[in-house]
Amino acid sequence: MNEDEKGASIYQFIGLTDTICMLAKNGDKLALKKIARAAITLTQCIDELLENNDPTAVECFKSVFSETPFLPVLKYPRGDDKTISQRFSMLEVGSKCDLNFSSAAKFDPHTPINSYVANCLKHIRDVREAVDAQMASDRQLTLERALGRCQKDDNGFGWLQANEIPIHLAGYRLPRLIKSAAATGNKSVAELWANVVIMPLIKLWEPDLEKFANRMGWTIRAGRTESEIQNKLAQAIETLAPPPR
Numbered sequence: 001m002n003e004d005e006k007g008a009s010i011y012q013f014i015g016l017t018d019t020i021c022m023l024a025k026n027g028d029k030l031a032l033k034k035i036a037r038a039a040i041t042l043t044q045c046i047d048e049l050l051e052n053n054d055p056t057a058v059e060c061f062k063s064v065f066s067e068t069p070f071l072p073v074l075k076y077p078r079g080d081d082k083t084i085s086q087r088f089s090m091l092e093v094g095s096k097c098d099l100n101f102s103s104a105a106k107f108d109p110h111t112p113i114n115s116y117v118a119n120c121l122k123h124i125r126d127v128r129e130a131v132d133a134q135m136a137s138d139r140q141l142t143l144e145r146a147l148g149r150c151q152k153d154d155n156g157f158g159w160l161q162a163n164e165i166p167i168h169l170a171g172y173r174l175p176r177l178i179k180s181a182a183a184t185g186n187k188s189v190a191e192l193w194a195n196v197v198i199m200p201l202i203k204l205w206e207p208d209l210e211k212f213a214n215r216m217g218w219t220i221r222a223g224r225t226e227s228e229i230q231n232k233l234a235q236a237i238e239t240l241a242p243p244p245r
Helices: 003-025 029-051 055-065 081-090 112-137 143-149 162-172 189-205 209-215 225-240
Strands: none
Touching: 003 029, 029 055, 112 143, 112 162, 112 189, 112 225, 143 162, 162 189, 189 209, 189 225, 209 225
């Protein structure tokens, strides 16, 4: 398999993964079974490579897992927690994460809004990584055109919808997300990110804001749905924002 074929296969895999996850979240039974089996297969592959101490795998996995707070592991009923702890240490899990998942942040992944905002910020990071790859391969490419190249095609392969592009463009103009930082006027950086990026994305993905608020477990005053959601988003983003370095 040449490099072009390899790249096309990986790109197709990413697109199919997003599609299957979307189907699973909508209750499709076949998709639910597929993601469960795929998760086991992929995690077994990671486990075997780490068990064999493959230097290339360790290097690549460290570059990925150091930027995330999670590590997929195979946990058997009588599994060895010591081995899992060693893996976390070896791969420096979360050490370079652009979000604050430390115990001091009091982040609870089971709180619906925290989980939702974390996924939104991960989506933004994934889009930016795809854009960076496009611009690195074509130095003449503008940011807007690079975003355009990353949008999903008719088969669902890609990173973003076409109507997300203006939101991501606006996000590039925002200051770096850090905890309790003042931005412009009386707005904190967390409030700017809530108002300029996260809330517009939610309005695209969740057109019925009242249903979204109910799913988050909130009681919203009549006529204040959007503004109150923005306030709660800013609070969640402030929780996840890393401290200044």
